[in-house]
Amino acid sequence: AGVAAQDADAAKRRKHKRKPKPPTVRKVDVVVVGGGISGLTAARRVAAAGKSVVVLEARDRVGGRTLNHDVAPGRPVEAGGEYVGPTQNHIIALCKELKIGIYEAYTAGDNSYIADGRVQRYTGDIPPEVGSLLGLNDLLTTIDDIGHSLNPNSPWDAPRAADWESDTVASFLRSRGPLVSERVHQLAECLIEPSFGAGNREVTLLLFARFVAGAGDENNIGTVERMLGSKGGAQDSRILGGSQLVSLAMANQLGSGRVVLNAPVRRITQAGGTITVLSDQGSWQAKKAIIAVPPPLAAAIDFQPGLPPEHRILLQRSPMGVLMKCEAVYDKPFWREQGLSGMAVAAGTDGPMKAMFDNTPPQGGPGVLFGFCGGDSWRRFSGMRPADRRAAVLQQFATYVGPQALKPKAYFDKDWGREPWSAGGPVALPAPGTLSGFGRWLRQPHRDVHWAGTETSDYWAGFMDGAVRAGKRAAREVLA
Numbered sequence: 001a002g003v004a005a006q007d008a009d010a011a012k013r014r015k016h017k018r019k020p021k022p023p024t025v026r027k028v029d030v031v032v033v034g035g036g037i038s039g040l041t042a043a044r045r046v047a048a049a050g051k052s053v054v055v056l057e058a059r060d061r062v063g064g065r066t067l068n069h070d071v072a073p074g075r076p077v078e079a080g081g082e083y084v085g086p087t088q089n090h091i092i093a094l095c096k097e098l099k100i101g102i103y104e105a106y107t108a109g110d111n112s113y114i115a116d117g118r119v120q121r122y123t124g125d126i127p128p129e130v131g132s133l134l135g136l137n138d139l140l141t142t143i144d145d146i147g148h149s150l151n152p153n154s155p156w157d158a159p160r161a162a163d164w165e166s167d168t169v170a171s172f173l174r175s176r177g178p179l180v181s182e183r184v185h186q187l188a189e190c191l192i193e194p195s196f197g198a199g200n201r202e203v204t205l206l207l208f209a210r211f212v213a214g215a216g217d218e219n220n221i222g223t224v225e226r227m228l229g230s231k232g233g234a235q236d237s238r239i240l241g242g243s244q245l246v247s248l249a250m251a252n253q254l255g256s257g258r259v260v261l262n263a264p265v266r267r268i269t270q271a272g273g274t275i276t277v278l279s280d281q282g283s284w285q286a287k288k289a290i291i292a293v294p295p296p297l298a299a300a301i302d303f304q305p306g307l308p309p310e311h312r313i314l315l316q317r318s319p320m321g322v323l324m325k326c327e328a329v330y331d332k333p334f335w336r337e338q339g340l341s342g343m344a345v346a347a348g349t350d351g352p353m354k355a356m357f358d359n360t361p362p363q364g365g366p367g368v369l370f371g372f373c374g375g376d377s378w379r380r381f382s383g384m385r386p387a388d389r390r391a392a393v394l395q396q397f398a399t400y401v402g403p404q405a406l407k408p409k410a411y412f413d414k415d416w417g418r419e420p421w422s423a424g425g426p427v428a429l430p431a432p433g434t435l436s437g438f439g440r441w442l443r444q445p446h447r448d449v450h451w452a453g454t455e456t457s458d459y460w461a462g463f464m465d466g467a468v469r470a471g472k473r474a475a476r477e478v479l480a
C-alpha cells in the first residue's frame with residue numbers, strides 16, 4: 001500500500017510538473033514584425049495614434065541593417081547603413097524629432113584612384129580615367145534617362161520595364177561594343193559592388209534605374225549623381241552618435257513592453273478578422289500586422305492562408321546582395337595630413353575593396369578607414385581565413401595612404417552576407433523579370449497584413465530614408 005501511495009504521490013507531482021502553462025496570447029491593435037528603422041517608425045506612428053502596438057524583433061538588438069560599434073569609449077561608428085543626404089527628408093526629419101544631430105562627412109583633400117598598381121589623386125566624384133569616361137558616361141546617362149522616365153511609385157508600369165529588366169549592367173555594357181573597354185566594366189563594378197552588394201551581371205537596368213528614379217523626392221527628380229555622389233549626394237552626411245542611434249532612440253521611446261527582442265516571427269495566421277502572430281517569445285493577437293523585414297526573410301514566414309502566389313514569387317525572387325564593411329582604426333586620421341580625403345576607388349583590383357572611405361568619428365579621432373567588399377569580391381574574401389582577409393584589407397589601405405596603414409590599433413569587419421536576420425545587404429536584388437512581372441504586389445496588403453521595409457518604398461528604396469518612408473506609409477494604411 002505504501003508503494004502504491006508513493007506511486008500516486010509521484011504521479012501527482014509529475015502531473016503538477018507537466019501541467020502546461022495556460023497559453024498567454026497577448027492582444028494588441030497592431031503587431032509589427034522587425035525592429036529596424038522601418039518597423040520602429042511604423043510602431044511609433046501607430047502608438048502616437050493611441051493604438052496598442054508591439055514590435056517583435058528576431059535579434060537581441062534593434063536597428064537591423066544599422067549597427068554601431070565603438071572605436072573609442074563613447075565614439076561609435078557605423079558597421080552598416082551610415083550616410084544620409086539631400087532629399088532624404090524623412091530620415092533627416094526623424095533625426096530632428098529624436099534630437100539626433102547630422103554632420104557633413106569628411107571630404108576635404110584629394111581622393112585616390114588606384115589602377116594597374118598606380119595611384120592618382122583627383123577631386124570630385126569621377127576618377128581620372130580619360131580613356132574610359134565616354135563608356136562610363138554612356139552607361140550613367142542611359143540609366144539617368146531611364147530613371148527619369150520611371151514613376152518611382154510604380155517603375156514596373158513603364159512600357160519598357162520588362163526590356164530593361166532583361167538587361168543587366170554587364171549585358172548593357174557588352175552591347176555597346178568597342179566604346180566599352182574592360183576598364184569601363186571595372187569602373188562600373190566600382191559603383192555597383194558597394195551600392196548593391198553585387199556584380200554588374202546581377203543588377204538589372206530596371207533596378208539600377210529604379211534606384212535613380214528614387215534618388216530624389218516629390219519636388220526633385222532623382223538623378224544618378226545624387227544616388228552615387230558624396231557631397232550633395234547620398235553620402236553627404238552622417239548621423240551623430242551613429243545611425244543605429246535612430247532605432248535605439250525609437251525603441252527607448254516605445255519602451256521595453258512594446259519592443260520584444262529575441263522574438264523571431266515564424267507564423268502569421270489570419271482567421272475571423274483576427275491575426276495570430278507566433279514568435280519564439282509566444283503569440284500575439286492583433287487586428288493588423290505590419291511586416292518590416294527584408295524580402296527573403298518575409299518569404300520564410302509561414303503565412304496562413306498563404307500569400308497570393310504572385311507576392312510569394314516576388315519575395316522568393318528577391319535575394320539580398322552580399323556586402324562586408326572592412327574597417328581599420330588608427331591613432332589619428334594621418335592621411336588627412338597628406339591632403340587625402342581617405343576616399344579611394346580601385347579599378348580591376350585583386351584586393352577585397354572597390355571603394356574606400358574615411359570613417360573617423362566627428363571628434364576627429366581615432367582615425368578610421370573603411371572599405372566595401374561586395375559581390376564577386378565578397379565571394380572571394382568572405383570565406384577566407386580572417387587573418388588573411390585582414391592582411392589583404394590593410395595592404396589595400398596601404399596602397400593609397402602609405403605603409404602606416406599596415407599597423408592599425410584595431411581591425412573589424414562586418415559581414416552582412418553572414419547575418420541570418422539580414423540575409424545579406426545592403427538591399428534586395430530582384431532577379432530579371434521579377435520587378436516588371438510582380439512588382440505591383442510589393443505593397444499589396446494580404447488581407448490585414450501590410451508591408452513596410454525599405455524595399456517597399458517609392459523614393460530612396462534601399463536606403464534608411466526609404467525605410468522611414470515605408471514605415472510611415474504602412475502605419476497610415478493600418479490606421480486608415
Ligand SMILES: Cc1cc2nc3c(=O)[nH]c(=O)nc-3n(C[C@H](O)[C@H](O)[C@H](O)COP(=O)(O)OP(=O)(O)OC[C@H]3O[C@@H](n4cnc5c(N)ncnc54)[C@H](O)[C@@H]3O)c2cc1C
Pocket residue numbers: 033034035036037038039056057058059062063064065066079080081082083084263264265266292293294297298301323324325416421422424425426427452453454455462463464465467
Ligand atoms: C553595409 C551596409 C551599408 C549601408 N549603407 C547605407 C548608407 O550609407 N545609407 C543608407 O541610407 N542606407 C545604407 N544601407 C541600407 C540601410 O541600412 C537599410 O536600407 C535600412 O537600415 C533598412 O531598414 P529596414 O527597417 O527596412 O530593414 P532592416 O534594417 O533589415 O530591419 C529589419 C529587422 O527585422 C528583423 N527580422 C528579420 N526577420 C524577422 C522575423 N522573422 N521576425 C522578427 N524580426 C525579424 C531583423 O533582425 C531586423 O532588425 C546600408 C546597408 C548595409 C548592410
